[in-house]
Amino acid sequence: MKLKILGCHSATPTASTRPTAQVLEMRGNLFLIDCGEGTQVAMRKNRIKFSRIKCIFISHLHGDHFFGLIGMISTFCLLGRDTPLTIYGPKGIREIILLQLKLTKSYTTFDLRFRESESKESHRIYEDEKVMVTTIPLDHRVYTNGYLFEEKSLDRKLDITACEEYGVDKAYYRKIKQGHDVELDNGKMISNHKLTIDPDPAKSYAFCSDTMYKPDIVPIIKGVTVLYHESTFLKSHEHLCERTKHSTAAQAAEIAKQAQVGTLILGHYSTRYGDYELFRKEALEVFPTVELAADGKEFVF
Amino acid sequence: MKLKILGCHSATPTASTRPTAQVLEMRGNLFLIDCGEGTQVAMRKNRIKFSRIKCIFISHLHGDHFFGLIGMISTFCLLGRDTPLTIYGPKGIREIILLQLKLTKSYTTFDLRFRESESKESHRIYEDEKVMVTTIPLDHRVYTNGYLFEEKSLDRKLDITACEEYGVDKAYYRKIKQGHDVELDNGKMISNHKLTIDPDPAKSYAFCSDTMYKPDIVPIIKGVTVLYHESTFLKSHEHLCERTKHSTAAQAAEIAKQAQVGTLILGHYSTRYGDYELFRKEALEVFPTVELAADGKEFVF
Numbered sequence: 001m002k003l004k005i006l007g008c009h010s011a012t013p014t015a016s017t018r019p020t021a022q023v024l025e026m027r028g029n030l031f032l033i034d035c036g037e038g039t040q041v042a043m044r045k046n047r048i049k050f051s052r053i054k055c056i057f058i059s060h061l062h063g064d065h066f067f068g069l070i071g072m073i074s075t076f077c078l079l080g081r082d083t084p085l086t087i088y089g090p091k092g093i094r095e096i097i098l099l100q101l102k103l104t105k106s107y108t109t110f111d112l113r114f115r116e117s118e119s120k121e122s123h124r125i126y127e128d129e130k131v132m133v134t135t136i137p138l139d140h141r142v143y144t145n146g147y148l149f150e151e152k153s154l155d156r157k158l159d160i161t162a163c164e165e166y167g168v169d170k171a172y173y174r175k176i177k178q179g180h181d182v183e184l185d186n187g188k189m190i191s192n193h194k195l196t197i198d199p200d201p202a203k204s205y206a207f208c209s210d211t212m213y214k215p216d217i218v219p220i221i222k223g224v225t226v227l228y229h230e231s232t233f234l235k236s237h238e239h240l241c242e243r244t245k246h247s248t249a250a251q252a253a254e255i256a257k258q259a260q261v262g263t264l265i266l267g268h269y270s271t272r273y274g275d276y277e278l279f280r281k282e283a284l285e286v287f288p289t290v291e292l293a294a295d296g297k298e299f300v301f
Numbered sequence: 302m303k304l305k306i307l308g309c310h311s312a313t314p315t316a317s318t319r320p321t322a323q324v325l326e327m328r329g330n331l332f333l334i335d336c337g338e339g340t341q342v343a344m345r346k347n348r349i350k351f352s353r354i355k356c357i358f359i360s361h362l363h364g365d366h367f368f369g370l371i372g373m374i375s376t377f378c379l380l381g382r383d384t385p386l387t388i389y390g391p392k393g394i395r396e397i398i399l400l401q402l403k404l405t406k407s408y409t410t411f412d413l414r415f416r417e418s419e420s421k422e423s424h425r426i427y428e429d430e431k432v433m434v435t436t437i438p439l440d441h442r443v444y445t446n447g448y449l450f451e452e453k454s455l456d457r458k459l460d461i462t463a464c465e466e467y468g469v470d471k472a473y474y475r476k477i478k479q480g481h482d483v484e485l486d487n488g489k490m491i492s493n494h495k496l497t498i499d500p501d502p503a504k505s506y507a508f509c510s511d512t513m514y515k516p517d518i519v520p521i522i523k524g525v526t527v528l529y530h531e532s533t534f535l536k537s538h539e540h541l542c543e544r545t546k547h548s549t550a551a552q553a554a555e556i557a558k559q560a561q562v563g564t565l566i567l568g569h570y571s572t573r574y575g576d577y578e579l580f581r582k583e584a585l586e587v588f589p590t591v592e593l594a595a596d597g598k599e600f601v602f
Contacts, residue, residue: 012376015345037372038339044316061405063375071338074364075313092404099400103393104362105443142406 001026001151001203001301003226006042008267008293010210010232010246011064013037017271018295019064022228023048024205027130027151032056033207039068040075046296050076051083055126057133058089059209060144066093070100077106084111088125088133090143091116117145122220136220138211140245146208148221154199155179162195203301206261209268212241213251218258226301227261228293230268231279237270246270249279253286263301267293302327302452302504302602304527307343309568309594311511311533311547312365314338318572319596320365323529324349325506328431328452333357334508340369341376347597351377352384356427358434359390360510361445367394371401378407385412389426389434391444392417418446423521437521439512441546447509449522455500456480463496504602507562510569513542514552519559527602528562529594531569532580538571547571550580554587564602568594 002025007018019036023043030052032039043050050072058066066089076085087093094114101108115125117135126133129152136146155177163173168190172182182190206221209230221227232246241247249266256264264287266279273279276292283290291299303326308319320337324344331353333340344351351373359367367390377386388394395415402409416426418436427434430453437447456478464474469491473483483491507522510531522528533547542548550567557565565588567580574580577593584591592600 011379013339013342013372015342037369038314038342041314041316041339063372063401063405063407067372067375068338071314071364071368074368078312096401096404100364100397103397104364106364 001205001225003205003228003265003299003301004046004048005267005293005295005297005299006039006046007036007295008269009064009295010230010268010270012271013064014271018042019067020059020209020268021068022207023053024149024207026149026203026205029055029128029131031133031149033147034059034065034209035068035072036064037067037071040072042295043072050079051081053085054083055086055088057147057207058087058093059138059146059207060140060142061090061092061096062140062142062210065210069093070097073097073101073108073112074104074106076110077108081110084113086113086115088115088147089117090145091118118143122148134220136206136208136217138208138217139214140210140212144210146206146211146217148204148206148224150204151202153202156192156196157199159195159197166190166195168195205301208255210246212245213247213254215255215258218255221255221259221261223260225262226265226299227256227259227263228265228267229255231266231283232268232270234273234278234282237272249282250286253283253290256283256287256290263289263291265291265293265299302506302526304506304529304566304600304602305347305349306568306594306596306598306600307340307347308337308596309570310365310596311531311569311571313572314365315572319343320368321360321510321569322369323508324354325450325508327450327504327506330355330429330432332434332450334448335360335366335510336369336373337365338368338372341373343596344373351380352382355384355386357386357388357390358448358508359388359394360439360447360508361441361443362391362393362397363441363443363511366511370394371398374398374402374409374413375405375407377411378402378409382411385414387414387416389416389448390418391446392419419444423449435521437507437509437518439509439518440515441511441513445511447507447512447518449505449507449525451505452503454503457493457497458500460496460498467491467496469496506602509556511547513546514548514555516556516559519556522556522560522562524561526563527566527600528557528560528564529566529568530556532567532584533569533571535574535579535583538573550583551587554584554591557584557588557591564590564592566592566594566600 006021009017229252307322310318530553
């Protein structure tokens with residue numbers, strides 16, 4: 001599982017900071033999460049192949065999370081893309097994109113689908129053979145969803161040496177990987193655990209931005225491998241959280257602690273701060289495993 | 302008169318090229334012309350003060366000419382701008398911007414006005430004491446206007462030494478600058494040309510992008526100080542001009558020649574070309590004064 005941070009700053013792009021956009025690589029899928037202005041250029045700079053992006057997840061309709069979307073779709077049109085693209089996001093995103101495609105007389109060369117959410121309950125929005133994605137209802141100034149990306153459990157790994165020693169026919173290998181025991185030709189039963197080893201554990205990633213402190217999400221993200229949680233402010237500006245509906249680094253860490261996550265990644269920093277290490281320091285007082293997002297940074301888990 | 306090129310490439314932004322945006326400084330006004338994705342960042346990099354931009358002129362509704370507009374307006378909102386802003390552009394621009402402001406629940410802190418054009422005839426859209434702006438109907442795949450920016454003639458300049466030698470009372474200075482003759486106390490008439498010198502000549506700038514070769518515009522831009530004319534292609538790709546409704550460098554130079562302009566600036570290059578000097582070379586065969594636009598380049602006239 002790899003996470004590439006294309007941008008992780010709040011509010012407006014500047015000469016040195018990019019708004020939110022991330023690319024999550026999970027079991028061969030490349031998911032784009034949020035798409036602030038300039039994301040297509042950030043993708044080019046980070047050499048991410050456009051055609052590998054088949055799904056884009058937009059958390060909410062604030063400009064720093066989606067103003068780059070229409071430009072990216074238009075570029076896909078100009079490049080003659082033929083891979084289908086599905087946009088997941090709040091109700092309204094379809095109208096915004098289609099109006100602009102209509103008025104610019106742009107015609108998609110590919111199948112462009114929208115899956116809009118309105119529900120305030122967590123719900124499954126994507127599933128394939130290897131991965132599933134669920135919304136995480138957040139609490140912000142507009143309707144906002146975080147997203148939980150979960151790998152499905154893999155088949156058990158064959159212990160080829162053991163299988164050969166027991167003289168198991170290869171025809172049974174598929175069933176053994178699925179967890180079945182095997183009966184040999186001589187009638188002897190061999191239990192599955194003697195023929196297989198545990199698969200790599202399924203990993204998970206929870207993206208939570210933008211939101212004020214919302215402990216309701218803890219059961220949804222319980223035990224995830226990695227949690228990205230916004231931390232727009234430090235505790236010293238906590239009084240701004242109520243009005244702007246954002247979180248502090250300490251609050252993000254509190255969520256990480258309650259949900260017993262593996263690693264917490266902080267981001268969506270207000271540009272008022274110069275030293276982002278202060279965010280890590282504040283969070284470390286509550287939770288032990290804290291990373292800082294940075295534009296262009298890649299995490300491998 | 303200063304012209305700052307923020308971006309001058311066609312189609313899509315890349316890691317090293319920016320789509321169309323220019324800032325024209327004319328008699329104290331700062332006019333933003335077109336606003337491709339990433340323009341607000343280019344403005345920050347070029348240290349252009351947002352509050353000095355009071356008018357934005359959008360040539361047409363193709364993404365590389367306006368996808369940066371909503372982000373810029375949103376940033377103005379976040380910064381608490383109070384200076385009014387007027388957007389000039391084709392019908393539709395208002396709907397696109399207002400829909401996005403509505404769905405993002407953004408409220409402008411300033412007076413935001415739209416002046417949409419539909420007419421296929423050249424018409425005056427802006428006028429103040431010093432400058433006037435007129436549309437230049439172009440021929441592109443969607444409704445497109447270029448813009449002609451003209452300084453108004455300045456008052457004549459006082460020749461203070463001459464005025465003092467003739468013993469002209471300062472009370473007459475204003476009238477003299479406006480071109481009037483003066484009667485001295487002794488009844489002697491002094492003609493204006495003895496008391497004044499010619500003002501700096503009024504300058505003008507014509508922005509013509511995007512368009513196919515359209516000699517109809519020649520009477521409108523006749524004798525302008527500077528003409529920016531798109532040259533998406535070289536002659537070697539002239540066969541693409543008909544379908545895409547773009548021009549070659551030679552065609553841009555032909556327009557410059559017929560209109561007897563002072564200087565021709567080329568831009569809106571297709572990213573298929575590596576060496577932009579080829580554009581200058583091609584145009585120089587037709588017209589003698591050719592400049593190449595480049596992202597970040599400033600021209601002073």
